Amino acid sequence: xxxxxxxxxxxxxxxxxxxxxxxxxxxxxxxxxxxxxxxxxxxxxxxxxxxxxxxxxxxxxxxxxxxxxxxxxxxxxxxxxxxxxxxxxxxxxxxxxxxxxxxxxxxxxxxxxxxxxxxxxxxxxxxxxxxxxxxxxxxxxxxxxxxxxxxxxxxxxxxxxxxxxxxxxxxxxxxxxxxxxxxxxxxxxxxxxxxxxxxxxxxxxxxxxxxxxxxxxxxxxxxxxxxxxxxxxxxxxxxxxxxxxxxxxxxxxxxxxxxxxxxxxxxxxxxxxxxxxxxxxxxxxxxxxxxxxxxxxxxxxxxxxxxxxxxxxxx
Numbered sequence: 001x002x003x004x005x006x007x008x009x010x011x012x013x014x015x016x017x018x019x020x021x022x023x024x025x026x027x028x029x030x031x032x033x034x035x036x037x038x039x040x041x042x043x044x045x046x047x048x049x050x051x052x053x054x055x056x057x058x059x060x061x062x063x064x065x066x067x068x069x070x071x072x073x074x075x076x077x078x079x080x081x082x083x084x085x086x087x088x089x090x091x092x093x094x095x096x097x098x099x100x101x102x103x104x105x106x107x108x109x110x111x112x113x114x115x116x117x118x119x120x121x122x123x124x125x126x127x128x129x130x131x132x133x134x135x136x137x138x139x140x141x142x143x144x145x146x147x148x149x150x151x152x153x154x155x156x157x158x159x160x161x162x163x164x165x166x167x168x169x170x171x172x173x174x175x176x177x178x179x180x181x182x183x184x185x186x187x188x189x190x191x192x193x194x195x196x197x198x199x200x201x202x203x204x205x206x207x208x209x210x211x212x213x214x215x216x217x218x219x220x221x222x223x224x225x226x227x228x229x230x231x232x233x234x235x236x237x238x239x240x241x242x243x244x245x246x247x248x249x250x251x252x253x254x255x256x257x258x259x260x261x262x263x264x265x266x267x268x269x270x271x272x273x274x275x276x277x278x279x280x281x282x283x284x285x286x287x288x289x290x291x292x293x294x295x296x297x298x299x300x301x302x303x304x305x306x307x308x309x310x311x312x313x314x315x
Contacts, residue, residue: 049282049285049286050282050286052278052279052282053070053071053279053282053283053285053286054066054067054068054070054279054283055279056069056070056279057278057279057282058276058277058278058279059273059276059278060276063278063279066279070279070280070282070283071283071287073280074280074283074284074287079259079262079267080267080284082259082260082262083259083262083263083264083266083267083284084264084287086174086260086261086262086263087243087263087264087265087288087291089174090174090177090178090181090242090245090263091239091242091243093178094178094181094182094185094242095235095238095239095242097178097182098181098182098185098186098189098238099189099234099235099238101182101186101189101190102185102186102187102188102189102190102193103189103190103193105123105186105190105194106189106190106191106193106194106196106197107197107223109123109190109194110194110197110198120191120194123186123187123190123191124187124191125187126183126184126186126187127184127185127187127188127191129184131184131247131248131251132247132251134180134183134184134248135180135247135248135251135252136251138176138179138180138183138248138252139251139252141166142166142167142176142252144163144164144165144166144167144168145163147163147164147166149164149166150163150164167252167253167256167257168257169257170257170258170260170261173253173256173257173260173261174260174261176252177248177249177252177253177261180248180252181242181245181248184248185238185241185242188234188237188238189234189238192230192233192234193227193230193231193234195230196226196227196230196231197223197227199226200222200223200226200227204222205218205222208221208222232298232299232301233299235298235299236295236296236298236299239295240292240295240296243288243291243292243295244265244288244292245263245265246263246265246266246269249261249262249263249265249266250266250269254266255267255270264284264285264287264288265285265288267284268281268282268284268285268288269281271284272284272285
């Protein structure tokens with residue numbers, strides 16, 4: 001054999017090397033841990049909850065399939081209907097207030113003001129405080145005898161002649177819960193919208209100023225369209241977090257007074273765990289799913305308007 005044409009033979013890789021060089025198999029191996037975690041901590045609990053909603057299972061016993069009986073009985077349950085109304089009112093009011101105040105804070109912090117970094121850190125404090133600790137603090141603030149608000153208004157400023165019973169009447173308790181939720185939720189909205197505002201080029205505002213645009217016109221035609229995708233994401237998460245709120249409400253009122261502040265999440269827990277009616281509690285939890293799906297679809301619709309940033313029409 002001619003030495004100039006001789007080439008050394010290369011050993012063929014074994015089957016294991018070829019298997020890991022196969023891209024579909026490699027993708028499967030990389031996704032397997034994530035899929036396993038989702039299956040164990042998301043798919044299984046969700047599937048089990050949906051199954052229990054169609055049974056009459058109780059704690060410590062085996063239930064039987066009852067079909068839609070749990071949902072039909074809930075339609076005649078006054079407490080459940082009140083919890084649905086409370087959840088919608090609580091979510092809508094708290095979301096509107098959080099967005100109004102959060103957007104105002106974001107616009108304020110987007111300008112050059114003294115101690116801006118310090119103010120950003122202060123604004124984050126309510127969000128990083130554990131929910132239960134926040135609930136205990138508000139529970140103390142709303143105490144009918146030792147409330148700091150009542151003390152200031154009655155004993156110091158002499159504006160009122162009696163202490164306020166924040167949690168003793170239904171409407172006072174509802175508004176007290178909304179205030180606590182807004183206090184906790186404003187930082188998330190403000191910081192996220194502030195990050196979105198800082199991605200908008202200052203040259204756009206300079207051009208608008210040269211054209212004689214007012215601050216409102218700049219906000220309407222520049223800030224609002226370019227901030228819309230982030231607004232959609234923040235609103236979706238805010239609605240989901242508020243609609244499924246449990247810790248704050250349960251720690252402050254436990255659904256009282258007389259079940260008047262129950263949300264669907266707190267009522268589902270009360271019926272399912274302390275009440276031992278797992279099937280009925282699961283049915284209340286499953287009834288929340290259509291509302292959450294609607295909020296998710298709203299997010300996708302609003303995100304589709306991202307084409308505003310590209311100067312093209314919507315589909």
